[in-house]
Amino acid sequence: SQKIEQNSEALNIQEGKTATLTCNYTNYSPAYLQWYRQDPGRGPVFLLLIRENEKEKRKERLKVTFDTTLKQSLFHITASQPADSATYLCALGGSARQLTFGSGTQLTVLP
Amino acid sequence: ETGVTQTPRHLVMGMTNKKSLKCEQHLGHNAMYWYKQSAKKPLELMFVYNFKEQTENNSVPSRFSPECPNSSHLFLHLHTLQPEDSALYLCASSQESTGQGNQPQHFGDGTRLSIL
Numbered sequence: 001s002q003k004i005e006q007n008s009e010a011l012n013i014q015e016g017k018t019a020t021l022t023c024n025y026t027n028y029s030p031a032y033l034q035w036y037r038q039d040p041g042r043g044p045v046f047l048l049l050i051r052e053n054e055k056e057k058r059k060e061r062l063k064v065t066f067d068t069t070l071k072q073s074l075f076h077i078t079a080s081q082p083a084d085s086a087t088y089l090c091a092l093g094g095s096a097r098q099l100t101f102g103s104g105t106q107l108t109v110l111p
Numbered sequence: 112e113t114g115v116t117q118t119p120r121h122l123v124m125g126m127t128n129k130k131s132l133k134c135e136q137h138l139g140h141n142a143m144y145w146y147k148q149s150a151k152k153p154l155e156l157m158f159v160y161n162f163k164e165q166t167e168n169n170s171v172p173s174r175f176s177p178e179c180p181n182s183s184h185l186f187l188h189l190h191t192l193q194p195e196d197s198a199l200y201l202c203a204s205s206q207e208s209t210g211q212g213n214q215p216q217h218f219g220d221g222t223r224l225s226i227l
Contacts, residue, residue: 004153032213043115043201043218044154051213089154093213098167101154 002028004102006090012108013080021075021105023090030092033066033073034099038087047088048075080109114138117202117219124192125227132187132222134202142207143185144216145177148199160185161207189224197226 007022023033032051036044050057050066050073057064063076077084087106091099115136124130136143145157159167160179174196176188185202203216 009151034215041220043203043220044216046215046217049213049215091154098156098159099216100156103151103153 002026002092002100004028004090004092004100006088006102006105008105009103010106010108012110015080015082015109015111017080019077019080019084019107019109021088021090021107023073023075023102025071025092028071028092028100029068029094031094032092033064034091034093035062035064035073035075036089036091038089038104044089077107082109082111085109115202115204115217115219117200117222119222120220121223121225123225123227124189126192126194128192129188129190131189132200132202132224134185134187134219136183136185136202136204136217138204138206138217140204140206140217141182142205143179143182144203144205145185145187146201146203148201148221154201158187192224192226194226197224199223 003026005024013019034049035047038044048057048064050064052068061078065074085108087104089101089104091101093099118133142161144159147155156169157171158177174191178186199221201218201221203218205214205216
């Protein structure tokens, strides 16, 4: 069955450092991958989408990579700030409208 | 403001009650979704509607009954729920075309449901 693993439930880093979150998947050949941010008591908010034929996507301080050989996506936040503290979700999708979500990584940026 | 509004934000109900969750999207999207989010577990897709037609039902128990009267509104009717149904129920919408489900989904802030 399809399986998505996001590295460690929780990740703490110092302000100003680069946060790197990992999303690994098995038994899946996604056409695209999305990353979302979720704050406590709120719904997920879309951040970035990367397609299977794209290696890297950037948006301001965010960077996503997608390696279909390794079956892995990396999500980077450079110059991290306490306001970046949240749970980050990766989601995989194919030709159907269904997204399969990982359980998320809770990031805490320490001042 | 996400453009997707869910009511109520919190709901406590007994196992024999009947209640409904409401979702409204103001984004002009043509697809709407219900998800269940339990603590420490991934979001679970429950139902998908596209142009008001249900296209997915991921083996959801019949005590959950969706309704989509138009492309802007989505309901989830609840009856005789179980304690394990306590969770955050999220609604989302997206603009889909040509059968390619690669568009971002816009989520509401959910209804926190507690079953006594």
